[in-house]
Amino acid sequence: MYKTIxxxxxxxxxxxxxxxxxxxxxxxxxxxxxxLLHVLPGSASFTMSRFYRRPAAV
Known part of the structure; x- marks a missing residue:
């Protein structure tokens, strides 16, 4: 019925x-x-923080 779930x-x-x-x-x-996908609450902000851009100093 479905190829990918x-x-x-x-x-x-x-x-x-x-x-x-x-x-x-x-x-x-x-x-x-x-x-199957399981997300750990609160872990994304710590693990992914290096990928977020920081605002430039004004």
Whole structure:
């Protein structure tokens, strides 16, 4: 049905995530690919801070 599915999961809500994974498996059927995505709160600002531009000094 779908070739690629990007699916956010919450490792703190495994029961809900398990249901979502099963549904994604159904949607992907035999030829699809499922990419699982989990975001850690608060980690992006620290890890990605070197990529942000800092305002120029006035």
């Amino acid at each position: 990007i699916m956010p999961v919450d490792v703190f809500e495994m029961a809900l995530s398990d249901k979502a994974v099963r549904h994604a498996e159904f949607l992907a059927q035999q030829d699809g690919v499922i990419h």
